[in-house]
Amino acid sequence: MAKSSVSFRDSISGFTAISKDIRNGKFSPVYLLMGEEGYFIDRISDLLAESILSEEERAFNQIVVYGKDSECGDIINFCKQMPMMGAYQVVILKEAQQLRKIEQLSLYTQSPSATTVLVICHKEKNLDKRSALYKQINKIGVVFESVRPRDYEIGGWLSEFVRSKGLGIEPKALTMLTDHLGSDIAKISNELDKLVTYLPEGTAAITPDHIEQNIGISKDFNNFELTKAISERNTQRALLIAEHFSRNPKEHPLLVTISTLFSHFQRIFIINYQKWLARNRGTALPSDAELARMLKIPSAYFLNEYKQASALYPNKKVFVILGLLREYDMKSKGMNAGTATDGELLRELLLKIFLL
Numbered sequence: 001m002a003k004s005s006v007s008f009r010d011s012i013s014g015f016t017a018i019s020k021d022i023r024n025g026k027f028s029p030v031y032l033l034m035g036e037e038g039y040f041i042d043r044i045s046d047l048l049a050e051s052i053l054s055e056e057e058r059a060f061n062q063i064v065v066y067g068k069d070s071e072c073g074d075i076i077n078f079c080k081q082m083p084m085m086g087a088y089q090v091v092i093l094k095e096a097q098q099l100r101k102i103e104q105l106s107l108y109t110q111s112p113s114a115t116t117v118l119v120i121c122h123k124e125k126n127l128d129k130r131s132a133l134y135k136q137i138n139k140i141g142v143v144f145e146s147v148r149p150r151d152y153e154i155g156g157w158l159s160e161f162v163r164s165k166g167l168g169i170e171p172k173a174l175t176m177l178t179d180h181l182g183s184d185i186a187k188i189s190n191e192l193d194k195l196v197t198y199l200p201e202g203t204a205a206i207t208p209d210h211i212e213q214n215i216g217i218s219k220d221f222n223n224f225e226l227t228k229a230i231s232e233r234n235t236q237r238a239l240l241i242a243e244h245f246s247r248n249p250k251e252h253p254l255l256v257t258i259s260t261l262f263s264h265f266q267r268i269f270i271i272n273y274q275k276w277l278a279r280n281r282g283t284a285l286p287s288d289a290e291l292a293r294m295l296k297i298p299s300a301y302f303l304n305e306y307k308q309a310s311a312l313y314p315n316k317k318v319f320v321i322l323g324l325l326r327e328y329d330m331k332s333k334g335m336n337a338g339t340a341t342d343g344e345l346l347r348e349l350l351l352k353i354f355l356l
Helices: 008-023 036-052 055-061 071-080 104-109 132-140 151-163 171-181 185-198 208-215 221-231 237-245 254-280 287-297 300-312 315-332 341-352
Strands: 031-037 063-066 087-095 117-121 142-146
Touching: 008 142, 008 151, 031 036, 031 132, 036 087, 036 117, 036 142, 036 185, 055 063, 055 087, 055 185, 063 071, 063 221, 071 104, 071 117, 071 237, 104 117, 104 208, 151 171, 151 185, 151 237, 151 254, 151 315, 171 185, 171 221, 171 300, 185 208, 221 237, 221 254, 221 300, 221 341, 237 341, 254 287, 254 300, 254 315, 254 341, 287 300
Parallel strands: 031 117, 031 142, 063 087, 087 117
Antiparallel strands: none
16 A cells, blocks of 8 residues: 555644634534544544533433444444434544454445534554545545654644643753653643643743653753763763663663664764855855754754754764664664673763764
8 A cells, every 4th residue: 555645744734624623613424533643533533522512412422432342333323323312423433443344334424424423533554545435434524644753743743732732842841851752742742731730820931840840851861961962072971861871771761862862963964964065065054944944853942052063073973973873773672782781882882972
């Protein structure tokens, strides 16, 4: 099957548009919510469950079934029932990817009931877009494809998510969250929802101190601080952070740290290359906004670190470091590492970088 052309940005736009329609009371007869990223699927499903029927109506007219425990015939029968009170009934099919012979639902979607809203939550993968079921829903209902974000897309989404709550977030706090929680946006949103409840009244922006005090992520010992120490060639500081990581390996897995360092030196390479191009062409270095786009960072705030680091790490060194990172990535996975612990491997890697 061809790779989907839908991007994470498309998923955000689709989520925003569908949510707006639901809040405005504009409903479709069938919703197909599908894809690898479960966060948006759950949010839209929950919004439909809360918006179409009143609390009293839900007891009679809202049915939730699960794919693993259901048959297509039973779901179709539910959908064809008339609501007991009110204008609609809502049938929510969760874990639809586990429903046997899901294609048989096309017997219903070819002529859906005007008084039923069917919500199909198909997680982990997409429904076959060549199927009659997909084509029918795409014609008469709403299809939403939920795509997982790439690592570099998390920062932008998180900034907007925080802004939607009437807050700002400082760049270091943003990096602390994405560094520690990765690209799991459901986990990030849960942590932020909890954090917001603990913020002092009148708080305008989330700071590193808020993150440390309420989520438990150290503002002094994290990958953001490690890359900063490396950028400044501050050996003592980098090794101190590495020692902290070695004492807390579950919170700071070596694989994640190496991945962060790889991205960091890729960005230094890009800065060096753009400087070389500017010198050889006799042109100006691209604007900060353009460089931020090239480096796939959420804000030009971080550019100064990369610019300063590029002077200390010319590309002949960067090439060697990228090779070291590949080597230690393999070692972190147990290949040719001997009996060395992750903490020992990280310390060894850092010393090799600083000795270049």
